[in-house]
Amino acid sequence: MAVEYDPAIIGKVFDVTDPVPVTAVAVRDYCEALGETNPLFTDEQAARKGPHGRLCAPPSFAVTFRNGRHFYQHVPRFGRSGFDAGKDVEFIHPIFIGDQITLSSHVKEIYEKTGRSGSMVFVVIRSTLGNQLGETIAHIDHRFMHR
C-alpha cells in the first residue's frame, strides 16, 4: 500500500513565533561539545583578523535550531519511530553572537523506499533560518526516516 498523507501538507509554511537568541555561552558550549578549537569560532582576537571580522559560530551550529512543537503537531508521522536520515545545509550568512534567529519551515517532500531496515517513509522538511536584520542565514533540508 502506498504511503498515505494529506497532499495539502506539502509546501504549507510554518513559522516559529519567537526568535531564538544566539548567546556566547551557547556557542562556547557547542564548540566544546564538538571539540571545536578553530580560533575563528573560539578566539575573539583571532576572529577579528578572519573573513568576518568578528567571532562567529561554527557553520554546523545552524542545524541546532529546530522547529517548535506546533510544527510537529501538523507534520504527518509514519510508523513507530523516526530517525534523522541526513541533512543538506546551504550556508548563506554566518551566525554571530547576539543574533536573533527565526525559523520558517515546510514539508518539501514525502516518499517511500525500502532498505536494510525494511520499508521506510522519508519526510523532507525545508527550513530557512533568518536573523534580526532580515538576512537569510541558511537553508536546511532535514530528511527524517520513519519506520
Next chain:
Amino acid sequence: MADNTSRTFEDLNVGDPLGPVQLFVSRDQARKYARACGLDFPRFTDDEAARKEGLPGMILPGNMSLGILTKLVTDWLGSGGGLLTRIGTTYRQPVQPDLTLTLQGFITHTQSADRTAEIDVWLENADAERLVIGTATVQFPAR
C-alpha cells in the same frame, strides 16, 4: 585542531585528500553534545533506552556527525579565507560512541569560474564501513 595553512583555490587539485583523521568520541562527549543542543533524548544518552528503540546502544545525534564532518572541512580550509558554503550528509548507519572513527575526504571537482570545489567527506568505522557520507562545497575569495 584547526589547520594553520592559508589554503587558496590555486592550491587545490582534484584527488587531493582531506585527512584521514582518527577521532574517538566518548559517551560523555556525546551526552555533552546532546545537552548543548537540546537533544538529550534517551537514544543519545542511555544504552538501554536506545536498545528499546531497536538501536544497538546509545548513538551520536546525526547533527553531531554533521558537525564533525563540517569541522573536518573547516579545519582543512584553515585561515586562507575559504568558506564552507554547503554540506550534505546521509546517515547510513548509527554512529556509536566509545569507538574510533576515521574521517576522510577527497576533492572531487574544482570550478575556476566561481572558485569553488566539491569534496566527498565521510566518517568510517574500524571495518572501513562508511557510517556517514557527505559532500561539501567550499568557495574561495577572488585573489
Next chain:
Amino acid sequence: MSTILDLHSHSEASEDSRAPVEAYLNWIKLRRQERPLDGIVLTEHRQFNRHADYRALEDKYGMLVLRASEIETDYGHMLVFGVNDDITRRFDFADVRLPAQQVIDEVAAMGGLVVPCHPGRSNVGLCEHYEKRPALDNVVAVEILNGGSRKGENERSAALVAKFGYRATGGSDSHMVSLIGVCATRFEAEVGTIEELVHELKTGEYEAVDFRPRPSPIPRAIPVEAK
C-alpha cells in the same frame, strides 16, 4: 578485447546521491591505474532517466555512459538493464513493491534483463527472501560484488551464486564520486551499447572485479575528550 563497466551507480538524479556524472568520469580518468574502467551504468533509484543524453560526456572522456534503473520489488532491489518505453509503461518504477517474478519475466520478454542487486543485504536482498519463500524462476545473474556492502553481505551473495549457479556481476553502488568503479564487471566481449550489454549479460562471458582500495595505516590523532 574486454570491457570493464561499473554496472551499479547513482548520480545526483537519485535522491540520496550528490554525484554529477561528469565528476564520475573525471574521477575514473584520474584513477585509471587503480580502476581501469571503460564506462559506467547509471542505475537510478525507482526511475529511468529517458531523456538524459550523455553522448557529449562520452566523447569528452572516451568512456561509455549507459542508463538503467534500480527498482524495489517484493524480493528486494533489482537492476533493470535495457529499459524501454514498453517496460516503463508496464511497470511503475516508483512502486516499492513491484512483483519480482512478473518483472523478471515480462522485462525479459520486452528485451531487457533484471539482475537482483546486493542479494546478501538484509531486507532488500534475495538471500533473506529465499529463506522464507520459493526461489525465483528465470534469474540469469545476480550482483555478487557490491561496493556498498557491509561485512558479510558479499559473502552471502557468493554463497547464493554457488548454490543456484547464477552468473555474477559487480558494481560499486556508488552514491559519491570517489567510490565510482570500486567494484565492476569485466566482459570478455566489447560492449558499446545497452543492447550489447543486455546480450552479454544473458549469454556472454563475464566476471565481477574488485578494485576496492586496501586499507592503509592511519596516522593516530589526538582523541577529543569532553572537558
